[in-house]
Amino acid sequence: MSVRLASRFDALKREGRAGLVAYVMASDPDHETCFEILRGLPTAGADVIELGFPFTDPMADGPSIQKAALRALKAGGSLTRTLDLARRFRETDKDTPLILMGYANPIESMGYAPFAEAMHACGADGVIIVDLPPEEDTALRAAFDAHGLSIIRLATPTTDDNRLTKVLDGASGFLYYVSVAGVTGANAATADAVRAAVSRLKRATQLPVAVGFGVREPEAAREIARTADAVVVGSAFVDEIAAAPGPEAVERVLRKVRILSEAVRQAREPGRAMEGTPA
């Protein structure tokens, strides 16, 4: 279990608010612009950073992140370059948890043990691998445990109680609730559905619950932040880069992060934990 993730979620709980998990794709639109974005994220209000590593075949992603992956690959992005960006970020910020997100094959290609060592060396905290369900992550978990790194598991609208037991066995860092059956950046779930799902998950685990997929607007983020421990936003930031894939992307993304962060921070009354949420 990553120490940085645990202490960040503890701090959020003490503040009585939800966190913002901000996703950007490594090397999108290029390495240096991406680094500038990363460096600015904590000040702009990102509580946790999710750094995507590009893959040619992102089969659970919608058009926004598919295009981001293609831009990143075109700019020379790779898992190695992603780890390098993580290392440079960590030199500027010791506290903000940074997790990698992507698909299994680049990690398979590098090898689980070398990947775990590289993650540890660059100061990254965990990983979300879309196509590595619990049935397939045993070997990676063993490599990660040696370095105190987290594998963040996903629960979805198709996760029934039996499945949830499997998902939670070995889960670490936080639980990522994929709020809609679909790809990233597509339709948003209703507030009622998210509320019901989060309270069900919280009955089953002590881990913080972050909610993502389809969250683009401050209203939706605010709604989710009333019950969840964190809100994950990705496509909305990535779209800012798509709209202006040059140096101006930095300010565009950070402005969007500030807007969403503010919405998340204002979701609950100060100092008061939400109904149904353990204080």
Place this chain on the structure above:
Amino acid sequence: MDARRNWQDLPDAEGRFGSYGGRYVAETLMPLVLDLERAYRDAQADPAFAATMADFWTHYVGRPSPLYFAERMTEHFGAAKIYFKRDELNHTGAHKINNCLGQVLLALRMGKTRIIAETGAGQHGVATATICARLGLPCVVFMGATDIERQKPNVFRMKLLGAEVRPVTSGAATLKDAMNEALRDWVTNVADTFYCIGTAAGPHPYPEMVRDFQSVIGREARAQILEREGRLPDAVMACIGGGSNAIGLFHPFIADENVRLIGVEAAGRGIDARFEHSAAINGGRPGVLHGNRTYLLQNEDGQILEGHSISAGLDYPGVGPEHSYLSDIGRAQYLSATDDEALEAFKLCARLEGILPALEPSHALARLGDVAREVGKGGIVIMNLCGRGDKDVFTVAEALGVTL
């Protein structure tokens, strides 16, 4: 080898063939593939399911397909006797329908009301659209925009059969992108949709299920050659893209250790660092894509490469996981043939046997002489002629510089 005793028990409970296979899918899909596995086990245990399949095979698909003694090819090479398993005579012109029939019947059993499929050359799309028309289910076929342009006749056939052909423009707009898009559709329409995968790949139980549905090819061939020659063949051969026709031919012979199993991959413009081929086993290395661990064309960072083959049906950067396993343990042997060799074999088969083979089995035909000579006079080789070449006449004309 001890592993060999377990051949027919594979995959294991986790869907593994050795270190290959598995279920590398998004968590949203996990309950669905587990549910599919339960439904498949249930269907396997139900004699009525097998009886329905058999009835369709006989009266709709036209099975058993003949085992044909290719006399002039045999004379031409002057070595082993050559037989063709004539799966190109099936309804829709290829082996693909064997599998589509099984999967769509299973979908009906599961109460699914919508079928999706991916297609490259369009053969699996046409076969799926055909069965969906017959069984009255709506069908959406994902096809790369590039392939739609290359395979217009099959696109029109699918539409005539009532399917919706959805162009895929992501990535390179070919087969692997069509598969990505089908997975995106499935993850979005989890309640009503059945994904009919066209080859012996994807998450468990697909590789096993597709193999089982295609094994009718090998079961028939085995019985037919025993009746005809009174003995088993020395070698059985088939082309390999994802490898569904090959695994269907191989599997019933797998315990017959004296029968050589030979797959032929597409070497495109040559197996070298340019990766202008589709030979995942001969020119790739193991990795994870589309739900399974298997040999893949990839760069040093694990990014998937497009590959190339003159045959759209072999133009896929991966291969079914059971082939990866059979290759590693040495039970099957994987050769390759280039675009040019396949074209030559296409012409040879047309002239000697009066059969226009599809470009896919033309790759197996291209290595047939070598294998017949290795086996030698008095031996027997069976090659699966898994598709007919009508769909390829435009491609062949273009390759030969002929304007139609």
